[in-house]
Amino acid sequence: MTSFAHDFPFDPAYGRTLDELKAVPAPPAPDDFADFWRARHDAARKVATEPEIGPLEDERDGVRIHGVTYNSVGGVRIGGWLALPVEEPVRHGFVIGHGYGGRQSPGPDVPLPLPSSAAILPCVRGTGPRGLVAGIPDVSSAHVLHGIESRDTYVIGDCVADLWCAASALQELVPELAGTGRLGLLGESFGGGLGALALPWDDRIGAAQLTVPTFGNHPLRLTLRCAGSGESVRGYHREHPEVVEVLRYFDAATAAGLVELPTMVAAALFDPSVPPPGQFAVYNALAGERELLVLAAGHFEHAGLAEEVAGLVAARREFFGKWLA
Template sequence: MPHFDLPLAELERYNPARVEPGNFDTFWADTLAEARQFDLDARFDEVDAGYTELITEDVTFSGFGGHPIKGWMLRPRHVVGQLPAVVSYIGYGGGRGLLSEWTGIPSAGIAHFVMDLRGQGAGHRTGETADPGVGGPHFGGFLTMGIESPADYYYRRLFTDAVRAVEAVQSHPAVDPTRVILSGGSQGGAICLAAAALSPTVIEHAPIAAIVDVPFLSHVRRATELVNTAPYSELVTYFRTRRHSEERAFETLSYFDGVNFAARATLPALFSVGLLDDICPPSTVYAAYNAYAGEKQLVVYPYNGHENGGPFQDAEHLAFFRRILGR
């Protein structure tokens, strides 16, 4: 398809005014303080996945509300001393999947933790974590779940899980807690932006970098005006019948918008964007990138959509890991 968003020169300058609630920081400070009242209770149970050179573990830790959240941990077997670690967050509808999907990063000598997503995991990857907080009318997947109140919104629970996941990884005896990197694409990119902004506010050893590929949930109102693809189409469909809810829903979304998290995140970051992306439109990615407060770089794929660079971007990840960990 042809480019449908702003020309590249305008995208590079695109930095819209942030729509942010006045109590944004208080809301998240209170949310995380509430979550930390529950014991983290991180458990790492080794499982035999058949990989002779890797240690593979089934992980459970306490997320939002003390709810049990699952994950995988993979790390090289024959290594002495504590390892750097990558915490990965998954795209929309996915879960932690199978261990065989995550062998690349530990093959590079880095521990890899993959967080399962509460209530998701029936889409492109399987998952095993329930969401006890489900409630209220919503359409389709997760984007409108609890959307009429920030306190009830689905992503309040999910973003809190993401911060607790960093704590769980740092508690592992084989991990160096001072060398943890965050990573995610699409919905995972939204989660990564939130964790990059929120983790340093509550965790003794903040993560040291973040990879944010084609982030979802950034500059949301514009996204709904540009595309009618899932997941943003869930919002459009929701508003067709709940017309009175539009402004209240967008007010809720302002507590979760990646642009507002980006403005608070100072970790060195690698972003990517596909200029043909009709799921997370380029201008919404640039809005988050240009608002990002830390050291940053952006890899642009002019002829790619939501897949952005695919395996080429995987190579960029590895180069970024090496550069950050070599500092």
Template sequence: MQQHPEELTEYSLTALLTPPEPPAEPVDFDEFWQQTFNEFGTGTVGWEVVRDFPATETHQVAEVRFASSADELATAYLMIPHASDAVRRGLVVGHGYGGRAGPDLDQVPADTAAIFPCAPGTNAHTPSRFPALPDEHVLAGIAHRGTYSHRFAAADIWRAATVLLDAVPAVSGALDLSGSSFGGGIGAMALPWDSRFRRAALDVPSFGDHRVRLSRRCTGSGEAVRQHVRRHPEVRSVLDYFDAAIAARRIRIPVQVSPAILDPAVDPRGQFAVYHALRCPKRLRARANGHLDGPIADRTVQLMLQDTADFFALPEGRLQSVLTTSE
């Protein structure tokens, strides 16, 4: 696929650090999401282990099925430390639009219990009414806010957290969320409504400021949305309920954001819009690039993962020293 010059635009850091005018938000944004949380994020969630993976030196690893908000089964991967008395934290890990076929073993410290949920439609092992291909999944149900795929993806973050807390009650009060790209944007949508989370890290978050996302050609699923809105402008208002920059204004826990300065798939301006929207204590760890391949890109990812691990591991007494407090 030939890339257009604008797809690889690298904005100056000075420009990206200048807060944009916030996107306009629906008057009933809070009501919509609070009702969604009340419907899908409270109460018990049925789940079961369907197969065990080889244990690591520190963790038991299993594939589980849980009752998805989409009224179907969802897949997740659960990691529980061998030594139950050593558990200090819990971690819910969102994924990119490439989906996942297993847990990211290197993201889970020895003292952490973790769950890696698959958004509805993104796992090959579980049938779904949502299509797996990113360009199709991002449009599924987009005609109405109540049926859009992203609503259920965010709701399943809450349900995965419930499964983890059920499996490892010791993580209550120390539950964190990590999400990259699709998972970063969905994580921003999920966080404001669920008080069980303690900290969050959003890496190259998608879905930030749809004004920007719809204005620029890209190599990611955003291009499918841009083309769809050109053909069906009536769905434009639906996207405002699923804008990570609008949702981010409502997050109150400490958040680390790792936006990219250069990114052909997710416009950097939209990524930085998520950071600027945060009114909570926050930490910026800008990346040189995102959604690219090669040694430099790999190194950028490794640095981000180390930054995220350090952020979650910081004692409460030292946390404030690395955060910026928004007005």
């Protein structure tokens, strides 16, 4: 077990050893889990995304960065950023999700994992600054509860669709990526959980990398205190225990059991925001080629953070170089 000095009123390592974390299972899927998600994916693929590229905003690390907007399900227009290589022809593409709170810029997601790559970096609905939607809270503790009364209205399902539509928009803007299998998906925390839910149904994605993914093993998460959005779900569950039936359809570990494409998960031993047992449940359930990178901590500043980030960047580059080359 990894231990850090902290002032949280709970143990962010949750008393688990690495071996115990590697044994955390995924909950069983509802009988119509696949039908539910395939129908949502089919609807997202039918959206005319009509992407539009904005003016050049930055140029660094071999790419030009533009604003971008596109249509997603429910008539929502999503904003974000598009990165295009300065010189080389495009050989790879990436859809890159983000953590709760949105993203202010492409930030550390650029440089991209591989050279000669294009990427779309959306702000999914309800997250700032380019995904704000009237009626959807932009604070994570409220966003994660929006529409949770029903599997058909829960905002998480539409956020997953925003990633599918981002892939459609990227392939429309960079048509040489279509049908190549050289499209990768990345997601961290909130984006990692969305990514796991998105992956089983989309054959355009050739490989994926998820970092400290959330939404893994909801039945267990409901028993684990945390400092992240999961605490809001725990509070809601205390007043509305029937929500467990909705959460069954949005379990990243359950979805991971249907992911057959190569996937690397970076999971933390200590994480106050996303309990590590849920993170490891996602990795443990993966059905295809998989790689695990164990992090000392997630969502926590510590002395070795810079070295861990550098190690993750290098591992990600090697992983995608093997599967998207």
